[in-house]
Amino acid sequence: MSQTPVEARGLVKQYGRITAVDHVDLTVNRGDVYGFLGPNGAGKTTTLRMMLGLIFPTAGTVRLFGRDPIAEGAAALDGVAGFVEAPQFYPYLTARKNLQMMAAYDGGDASSRVEESLKSVELTGRADDKVGGYSHGMRQRLGIAAALLRQPKLLLLDEPATGLDPGGMRDMRVLIRRLADDGMTVLLSSHLLAEVEELCDRVAIVRAGRIVYEGALIDLKASAKSAYRLRTTDNAKALKVCEAQAGIASARIEGAAIRMEANESAMGELSVALIEASLQIIALMPETATLEDLFFHLTEGSTPGEIDFPATQASVVGEHL
Amino acid sequence: MSSGVLTVYRWELRKLIALKRTYLGLLAAAAVPLAFTITLALRSGQPKDVPFGSYVHQSGLAIPLVLLTFASAFLLPLITALVAGDIVASEDQNGTLKTIMTRSLQRGQIFFGKVLAALTYTLASMLLLGGVAIIAGSMVSGFHSLTTLSGTTVSAVAGLGLVLASFGVYLIPLFAVALIGVMLSTVTRNSAAAVVGTLVSVLLIELIGILPGLEWLQPYLLTRQFDAWQGLLRQPIDWAPITHAAWVCALYGIPSVIAGYLVFLRRDVAGG
Ligand SMILES: Nc1ncnc2c1ncn2[C@@H]1O[C@H](COP(=O)(O)OP(=O)(O)OP(=O)(O)O)[C@@H](O)[C@H]1O
Ligand SMILES: [Mg+2]
Numbered sequence: 265m266s267q268t269p270v271e272a273r274g275l276v277k278q279y280g281r282i283t284a285v286d287h288v289d290l291t292v293n294r295g296d297v298y299g300f301l302g303p304n305g306a307g308k309t310t311t312l313r314m315m316l317g318l319i320f321p322t323a324g325t326v327r328l329f330g331r332d333p334i335a336e337g338a339a340a341l342d343g344v345a346g347f348v349e350a351p352q353f354y355p356y357l358t359a360r361k362n363l364q365m366m367a368a369y370d371g372g373d374a375s376s377r378v379e380e381s382l383k384s385v386e387l388t389g390r391a392d393d394k395v396g397g398y399s400h401g402m403r404q405r406l407g408i409a410a411a412l413l414r415q416p417k418l419l420l421l422d423e424p425a426t427g428l429d430p431g432g433m434r435d436m437r438v439l440i441r442r443l444a445d446d447g448m449t450v451l452l453s454s455h456l457l458a459e460v461e462e463l464c465d466r467v468a469i470v471r472a473g474r475i476v477y478e479g480a481l482i483d484l485k486a487s488a489k490s491a492y493r494l495r496t497t498d499n500a501k502a503l504k505v506c507e508a509q510a511g512i513a514s515a516r517i518e519g520a521a522i523r524m525e526a527n528e529s530a531m532g533e534l535s536v537a538l539i540e541a542s543l544q545i546i547a548l549m550p551e552t553a554t555l556e557d558l559f560f561h562l563t564e565g566s567t568p569g570e571i572d573f574p575a576t577q578a579s580v581v582g583e584h585l
Numbered sequence: 586m587s588s589g590v591l592t593v594y595r596w597e598l599r600k601l602i603a604l605k606r607t608y609l610g611l612l613a614a615a616a617v618p619l620a621f622t623i624t625l626a627l628r629s630g631q632p633k634d635v636p637f638g639s640y641v642h643q644s645g646l647a648i649p650l651v652l653l654t655f656a657s658a659f660l661l662p663l664i665t666a667l668v669a670g671d672i673v674a675s676e677d678q679n680g681t682l683k684t685i686m687t688r689s690l691q692r693g694q695i696f697f698g699k700v701l702a703a704l705t706y707t708l709a710s711m712l713l714l715g716g717v718a719i720i721a722g723s724m725v726s727g728f729h730s731l732t733t734l735s736g737t738t739v740s741a742v743a744g745l746g747l748v749l750a751s752f753g754v755y756l757i758p759l760f761a762v763a764l765i766g767v768m769l770s771t772v773t774r775n776s777a778a779a780v781v782g783t784l785v786s787v788l789l790i791e792l793i794g795i796l797p798g799l800e801w802l803q804p805y806l807l808t809r810q811f812d813a814w815q816g817l818l819r820q821p822i823d824w825a826p827i828t829h830a831a832w833v834c835a836l837y838g839i840p841s842v843i844a845g846y847l848v849f850l851r852r853d854v855a856g857g
Pocket of ligand 2 (some may be wrong): 308309310349422423
């Protein structure tokens with residue numbers, strides 16, 4: 265048995281003329297908290313559905329711990345749990361009943377973990393309420409609880425924090441972090457860079473069904489030009505220092521600060537140069553690179569007009585950051 | 586395989602018990618014989634041109650048999666379709682199919698657990714309809730001996746046995762309707778379409794039988810098998826229509842269940 269939690273090779277899913285997933289290769293190693301990033305319609309959910317054996321690929325293969333969910337069906341999901349899109353339950357049954365049913369379908373000793381799973385997502389107090397009356401956030405947590413029943417070694421989560429309020433998002437992140445610390449391998453899709461930034465070490469970025477980047481998040485961010493805002497005791501003088509400094513681009517005064525683009529090492533050098541010029545730094549703030557910026561970077565040389573990345577989506581992504 | 590099917594079956598029954606639509610059908614299955622019997626008690630007339638119609642005031646046991654002829658037209662296929670047509674499609678529409686398919690059970694186990702649950706519901710509504718008809722009928726017209734279709738008389742107890750057996754034979758075509766319902770539920774992925782589709786199928790089959798030039802098809806029509814129970818009420822018992830019904834209904838039911846199974850096995854679950 266292969267020990268690699270996820271190995272997808274050449275995955276293709278075609279819906280008529282639309283190629284939802286276009287030759288996706290993905291490897292998630294044991295212990296990874298892996299981010300699967302992409303804008304709406306990029307093919308994240310479709311890829312996860314194929315991994316869970318819910319839909320059949322047009323071409324390509326998936327192996328979860330060496331087993332094939334497409335050929336073996338649910339038998340290949342041994343040690344695997346998760347959900348795609350919003351987790352769904354029977355609205356006319358209570359949360360506890362729903363979990364008891366899932367546990368019965370899991371077999372083994374899953375039934376003995378119902379209470380523990382409810383507790384870990386803090387739903388014990390509401391467990392006897394019908395799921396039909398649950399809020400979106402509660403359903404999302406119940407989805408995690410249902411996954412935990414299986415004591416998974418691999419957790420596949422499709423945008424688990426979508427639609428949650430800031431507190432709910434934080435709770436979800438804390439929960440996923442805790443599970444990862446306990447040794448679970450996690451594959452997490454998201455269209456929010458901020459979400460994966462806090463959790464993931466490795467990411468794949470998918471756009472229009474294709475992987476455009478795969479690797480460590482740190483490398484990606486380091487290579488991306490990010491923007492910084494700088495305030496000093498003398499901005500006019502500081503601007504000259506910035507302009508003279510190698511590796512710093514498009515520095516200009518914006519309001520009370522200087523905005524510039526640079527990578528991290530150039531910023532480090534700039535801070536020394538500022539001190540040497542007897543300037544005091546009052547504030548130095550990185551402007552977090554948005555997913556949009558990263559896409560821009562990943563398709564270097566193209567102008568925004570050339571990237572078919574609808575403005576509406578870009579602004580949605582931006583709002584969340 | 587089999588224990589997984591039973592797990593699904595048990596939970597499907599629990600879900601049915603928690604669902605309102607379940608009781609809609611059961612309510613109809615109880616209300617129709619009750620209303621029929623009350624009408625008979627209040628008026629002295631009797632249903633004409635229906636087997637056992639002329640005996641409804643002599644023996645309460647004639648009442649469930651008369652109801653079998655009435656029920657076949659629409660009521661029992663409707664009640665059957667109500668659950669069978671819903672049992673897969675509702676999960677499609679609610680997106681819960683993906684939830685149960687990502688546990689440890691194979692798709693085939695889920696499918697056959699559902700098939701068993703749909704058949705059980707059919708059986709339950711049949712039992713309810715029969716039970717209410719027998720009890721209410723006996724209260725109104727008495728638990729008396731029954732005149733068979735051959736003109737002979739059987740004791741009340743023997744008559745009761747024949748009535749129960751008739752309900753059993755009646756279940757054969759009804760099960761075929763249930764299997765068609767589950768198949769349509771799987772294929773259409775739409776609850777309403779599957780329920781209506783099942784009923785339309787039954788009506789169309791009935792229609793074929795009255796088309797000129799197609800009379801030779803009559804013995805092979807599913808709807809004709811709803812009369813097979815009458816063989817039990819001849820003396821000696823005429824088994825021919827019953828065995829005929831068994832294989833004709835199998836010809837409708839088995840291909841349906843196989844088609845539904847294959848579709849369920851191979852289909853994309855992308856909803857929800
Ligand atoms: N069942 C389907 N039938 C037809 N097209 C589909 C189907 N499922 C997905 N698609 C198409 O495939 C593409 C990828 O969809 P998918 O749901 O995988 O995107 P996503 O990355 O999960 O997006 P989001 O962030 O909005 O959830 C989209 O263009 C979508 O319209
Ligand atoms: Mg999605």
